[in-house]
Amino acid sequence: MSNTPMLEVRDLKMRFPIGGGLLDRMRLDKKGFRIENPVVQAINGVSFKIEPGEVMALVGESGCGKSTVAKTIARIYSPTGGDILIDGENISDYGFSEMLPVRAKMQMIFQDPFASLNPRQKVRDIVAEPLLEQTKDAKSQKDIPAEIEALLAKVGLNSEHAGRYPHQFSGGQRQRIGIARALSVRPGLIIADEPVSALDVSIQAQILNLMMDLRDEFGLAYLFISHDLSVVHHIADRVGVMYLGFMVENAPRDQLFSKPKHPYTRALLSAAPSIKPTRDKEEIELTGEVPSALNLPSGCCFRTRCPFAWDRCAKERPVLKDVGDGQSVACHLTDEPEREVA
Template structure:
């Protein structure tokens, strides 16, 4: 039985590591029982924890390669997590097989970044939207209701009934993303994972899609995991924000707290680099130098120390853990203990 008070999504110490190598030639040469070579491991996600309540929108932000999209795909069980707990509507699905995941997928759907690549070009819109719905429909009476449901879904996302007979290439980018949203809504999920759903769209269309997603949240009580690198988009839609760097969660806070009082140097650097049409005379400027380290060989201690302007000896010796600093904000930084070192 579903617990209405439990989070729609709960992630605890999630890890996702990828072993490199192990090609077809290796298997032909050694076989499954042959000698195992030492293979390098990409540590894409490292102990990430957060939760999302019903009707709440959480955004994950960070530079390209920080692991936010890997988190989204692992939660969607496109990848099987290396470790940690992953609960959808109270059910731990981290170790579920394909058959066990089928009923869970009715509770969780995904909206992808490229609305054209995520739609089958050989299917008409009615078939695209109906496919997940038919997978979850058991009786003949329910199947007879599918055409009416498709028409209602298309109308809800701003499309006409006549669009059901067209192919994806006959639509604009914004219309294709609306089709993707209708498909996600077809099985009445409680959680939608949106992986940069507006980054491929024009700015004016972005606003329309974001407002549509917020309206659907209010109407259906949806929970969103929203992946983005655009802080202006995140400020518009998110209720709370998690900041990731090199597979680690470095800060997590309600939206207004994070934008008004960022505590981690990486978060502050992201906000200082964000473009704005408004003049900010007192805007903090933090310039990062160097490159993001490789996930094949993580730095000791704090992974951000190689680029942090405030790093000192402790940062190299001890990896900081997320700590509660009040107002729902958690930060993984040694500056919390020694704020006097926080000088430009």
């Protein structure tokens, strides 16, 4: 059995220049020097691995960069720096034609199931499109209609649905179509970007259970993007916490939920809604606004909102360190825990 991770991300960076048109390039300062366009620092050196059959979740506030990580790994964006390895193959610099065979190993499920499906195509054509692109053998293409019917059955749809258009389905059914399309080429990795956030709670549970059943049947690995901690607790094996483009904590699910180390992770868990009449978890209230990705603070980016910050936090950027039990944390408190105040 291979020890190669299904996905390995090393020091991933993604920058988005703002502007860049003719007028922007002509901007000069008072001394006549050209003014550089501002740059959004969306991802700042993120690293992690996903083993075959493992579910890794990325969580964090809106704008923390988790969806950008997903889209950069899927090569919707070309990374500014770092390496992306799919089953040991470095795809960081691949062009469009080089990525085509890689698509058979990696597929994506999008947040909005309606916007991600072509409204002019019937379901059979939507599901068949990746198969036709990857299958050039004429004999194999004859088997595609039967494969489509089998795939639809796997996700809880029947052969009658194959002749309908996306607008004729509910949101949950449309997401099942998206899952069938992703499964059509038998990938090893599925990137799921908020796949249930647009669905009703009861439908969310159905889709999550379907994804887990398919994981068990096909040995799929998932990169699961979500802001819903209850969903993450249900589906994930490992959780990465992101803040302002940085990975601040990475740990097995149970370890992270029971013993979070980073103050931001603790604040997220503290803010999560609970149906219990009494709360037995700590309360951490964050103040202030999230800094701009155009101008990152010095040192630790979370220090402007952290209740435990001190001088070192402003001077030195913390790096992700192994603190045992499979847990990694980017916080100076791991070096000086006596500074932490309960």
